Amino acid sequence: MWQLDYPWLLLLLPLPWLAWRYLPDYREARSAVRVPFFTGMSRAVGQKPAASGSQGNRAQLMLNLLVWSLLVLAIARPVWVEKPIERQQPVRDLMLAIDISQSMQTEDFTDASGQKIDRLTAVKQVVQGFIQRRKDDRLGLILFGSGAYPQAPLTLDHASLALLLDDSGIGMAGPNTAIGDAIGLSLKLLDAAHEQEKVLILLTDGNDTSSAITPEHAASMAAAKGVVIHTIGIGDPSASGEAKVNLSALQQIAETTGGRYLRAENRDTLDQVYATLDQLTPHQVKTLSHQPKRDLFWLPLTAALSLFALYHLIAAAWPHRPRREAADGVQPQ
Structure with missing residues (x-):
C-alpha cells in the first residue's frame, strides 16, 4: 500500500x-524603432507579429x-x-537470588527417583524448570553466601542463564549468609532495568549473619523503589546457629515489599512454591508494531x-x- x-x-x-x-504578462523591454505605419508594412510583406508569451x-x-x-x-x-513488523517485549524483570552457603549441602531433599540429594541440587532442578517456563521474561541470577555476587545480568538468554545456574556450587560465595547484601545487589541491578514491574525471588535456608546492610533496611529500600520481593525458606527453623532459617525475617521482607512468603520443606513443596510464583507473576508481554x-x-x-x-x-x-x-x-x- x-x-x-x-x-x-x-x-x-x-x-x-x-x-x-x-499575475500580469511578462513583457521584455527592447530597443526598437516605432513607426506609425507598422501595420501596413507588416501587411505588405505578408508577415504577422507573433503573440507574446x-x-x-x-x-x-x-x-x-x-x-x-x-x-x-x-x-x-x-x-x-x-x-507491519511486530515484536514482543517483556514487561517484567525477574531477579533470582539463591543461597549457596555451606548449609545448602544438607541432604534432606529427595529427587524424582527417591534418592537423597542436597538442598542446592533440589533447588537447581526446580529453578531450571521455572526458567524454562518464563520464556518472555528477562531473568537475572544472584548467588550469595558470605557475600552477594551477580552470576548473570537480566537477560532473555535463558539457556546461558541455566548453564550459569548449573555451574554454581556450594560454598562458592563463602560459608555464611548475607541476605541483606543479596537484596541490595538485586536493587542495584534492577535499577538499570527500564521495565515497570520488577520482582526479586529470594531463596535461603539460613539467617543473615554477614551482611553490611540489614535485611529489614534492604527490604524498606526495595519497597521505596517499587520492587516486590517473594521469599522462600527451605531450611530447618529448629536448627541452631548458621543453619537455622529465620522464617519471621523472610516473612517480614515479603510483607514490607508487597510480596509473598513461601515455605518449602521438600522437593514437592518446592515445586509447588515456584508454581505459585508462576501464578503470582503471570506471563505478560507488550507488543510493539512497526x-x-x-x-x-x-x-x-x-x-x-x-x-x-x-x-x-x-x-x-x-x-x-x-x-x-x-x-x-x-x-x-
Missing part, C-alpha cells in the same frame, strides 16, 4: 494556473504543467508502506527531470524554423 506523507502539499498543484490568471506553444504548456505536477507529487513524499516505509519520491522526480531533458534535447535537435514567405508574393513550396 502506498500513501503520501505530506498530502497537503498537493494544494500547490493549481499554483501555476493562479499565477497565469492573476508561450500561449501559442500548447505542447510546451502541457509539458510545463505535467512537470509541475510531478514535482509537487515528489515533494508530497509518496511512500510504499510494508506489512511498519517500514520505502521512499518513492524519486519516481516522479526522475520522470519530471527526464521529460524536461527530453524536451530540450528534441528542441535542440530540431530547432523551430519560422515560415518564410517571400516579399514578392511567391508562396513557399
